[in-house]
Amino acid sequence: MMQAQEIMTKxxxxxxxxxxxxxxxxxxKDQGLRALIVERRSDGDPYGIVTExxxxxxxxxxxxxxxxxxxxxxxxxxxxxxxxxxGVEYVARLFANTRIRRAPVVKGQLLGVISISDILxxxxxxxxPKSEFELYCEDNPSALEARIYD
Amino acid sequence: xxxxxDIMTPNVIxxxxxxxxxxxxxxxKDKGLRALxxDRRSDSDPYGIVTExxxxxxxxxxxxxxxxxxxxxxxxxxxxxxxxxxGVEYVARLFANTRIRRAPVIEGKLQxxxxxxDILxxxxxxxxPKQLYIEDRLDVAREEARAVCAAKGATSPECAAAWDEVEELxxxxxxxxxxxxxxxxxxxYCAENPDARECRIYED
Numbered sequence: 240m241m242q243a244q245e246i247m248t249k250x251x252x253x254x255x256x257x258x259x260x261x262x263x264x265x266x267x268k269d270q271g272l273r274a275l276i277v278e279r280r281s282d283g284d285p286y287g288i289v290t291e292x293x294x295x296x297x298x299x300x301x302x303x304x305x306x307x308x309x310x311x312x313x314x315x316x317x318x319x320x321x322x323x324x325x326g327v328e329y330v331a332r333l334f335a336n337t338r339i340r341r342a343p344v345v346k347g348q349l350l351g352v353i354s355i356s357d358i359l360x361x362x363x364x365x366x367x368p369k370s371e372f373e374l375y376c377e378d379n380p381s382a383l384e385a386r387i388y389d
Numbered sequence: 390x391x392x393x394x395d396i397m398t399p400n401v402i403x404x405x406x407x408x409x410x411x412x413x414x415x416x417x418k419d420k421g422l423r424a425l426x427x428d429r430r431s432d433s434d435p436y437g438i439v440t441e442x443x444x445x446x447x448x449x450x451x452x453x454x455x456x457x458x459x460x461x462x463x464x465x466x467x468x469x470x471x472x473x474x475x476g477v478e479y480v481a482r483l484f485a486n487t488r489i490r491r492a493p494v495i496e497g498k499l500q501x502x503x504x505x506x507d508i509l510x511x512x513x514x515x516x517x518p519k520q521l522y523i524e525d526r527l528d529v530a531r532e533e534a535r536a537v538c539a540a541k542g543a544t545s546p547e548c549a550a551a552w553d554e555v556e557e558l559x560x561x562x563x564x565x566x567x568x569x570x571x572x573x574x575x576x577x578y579c580a581e582n583p584d585a586r587e588c589r590i591y592e593d
Contacts, residue, residue: 261515268510295505296485299512302478302520328452335450340442355445360418364449365411371452 240369240377243330244323246361247344247351253278256287256311260298263289263310274352276343277314286343287316320345321353327362328369334358390519393480394473396511397494397501403428406437406461410448413439413460426493426502427464436493437466470495471503477512478519484508523565527558 254263254275263275277287289310297313298305321330321342330353334340341354358364369377376385404413404425413425427437439460447463448455471480471492480503484490491504508514520526534551541547579588 264509264515273506291505291509292490295481295508298518299478299508299514300481300485302514302518304518305515328449331445331449332451335446355441356423358445358449359414359441362449364452365414365455368448368454369452374452 240326240328240374241362242323243321243325243327243344243353244350246327246357247323247353248357249351251276251343251349251352253349254289254310256280256309256314256316258310260294260305260308260310260313264294264305267291267294273354274341275310276349276352277310277316285317286320286345286349287311287314288318288341288343289314290341318342322346323350326374327358328364328374331355331358331362331364390476390478391511391513392473393471393475393477393494393503394500396477396507397473397503398507399501401426401493401499401502403499404439404460406430406459406464406466408460410444410455410458410460410463414444414455417441417444423504424491424502425460426499427460427466435467436470436495436499437461437464438468438491438493439464440491468492472496473500476519477508478514478521481508481512481514482521519565520561523558523562527555527562530555530558 252266252270252272252275254266254277256277266272266275274288274290277289279286293313293315294305297303298308319333319337319339319342321333321344323344323346325333330342334342334355341352343349344351344353372384376382379385402416402420402422402425404416404427406427416425417423424438424440427439429436443463443465444455447453448458469483469487469489469492471483471494473494473496475483480492484492484505491502493499494501494503530551534548534555537551538545538548575587579585582588
């Protein structure tokens with residue numbers, strides 16, 4: 240099974256929660272990004288995320304001034320994070336169940352970001368669709384049901 | 390005010406509802422697209438849309454075989470559409486209210502597609518943030534100011550503060566009207582011919 244770390248985007252740009260939204264928009268435009276990860280304030284602090292959807296839904300739609308609004312006012316923190324070893328099918332299921340499209344990949348520290356675009360473009364769900372049963376058998380190769388008779 | 394047609398992506402790829410999801414994925418990968426518009430079956434049929442979110446949430450998350458599933462099984466049809474002349478701020482508000490991120494731009498026929506990315510990258514909400522319904526809010530502020538002044542007295546600080554707020558909204562509304570005003574024929578002529586006699590500006 241492909242894992243999150245194989246298809247994630249490793250170039251992640253972080254931003255401080257106290258930056259202005261205008262600064263976040265500039266970074267996203269310049270680097271062609273749809274989301275930025277909000278830096279932790281300490282090692283025990285959770286990661287946050289601010290996406291283009293947050294900016295359009297909460298700033299552009301209301302005519303708030305991005306130069307006066309701060310990232311912490313519109314970010315999602317704590318955000319759902321993904322373990323680098325998680326199977327891509329499980330990432331897809333997690334995203335569907337929680338209605339998210341993007342999450343930081345974290346193990347001890349920030350390793351990357353994984354999005355539905357990564358799943359669509361880099362995973363093997365078209366070539367090798369996996370049913371619940373196949374996923375179960377991969378996880379439990381010694382289960383009775385997983386035995387293959389020749 | 391920027392309009393939907395100013396920032397939309399005019400290149401749209403359409404797909405038939407009866408195509409397989411695997412075909413849709415191939416087109417999206419090859420062309421680097423996040424959504425395809427689903428063809429109408431006739432002129433009176435509504436447009437549909439199939440996005441990468443539909444594919445990941447409904448196919449990849451359940452291990453369904455994209456080669457056996459059809460676009461019509463996962464598409465959104467009818468989908469919310471946008472008129473090319475709608476202001477970008479109203480597109481943003483529509484998207485926020487309906488929790489969508491992308492919509493086809495339609496007037497008679499398909500003209501393009503507009504997404505939150507287009508709003509972020511090509512909109513001018515950073516340089517010129519525009520508040521919606523400013524005239525409505527002005528009416529309310531005026532009523533409230535009158536009520537406050539009646540209750541607290543016309544010379545009270547509360548009354549002054551309430552009218553300050555009205556004044557601020559009035560300035561914003563005037564500014565909005567100004568920016569929406571098209572240049573007059575003379576202004577347009579003078580922009581092209583700054584040396585013409587009619588365009589001289591007299592200083593006194």
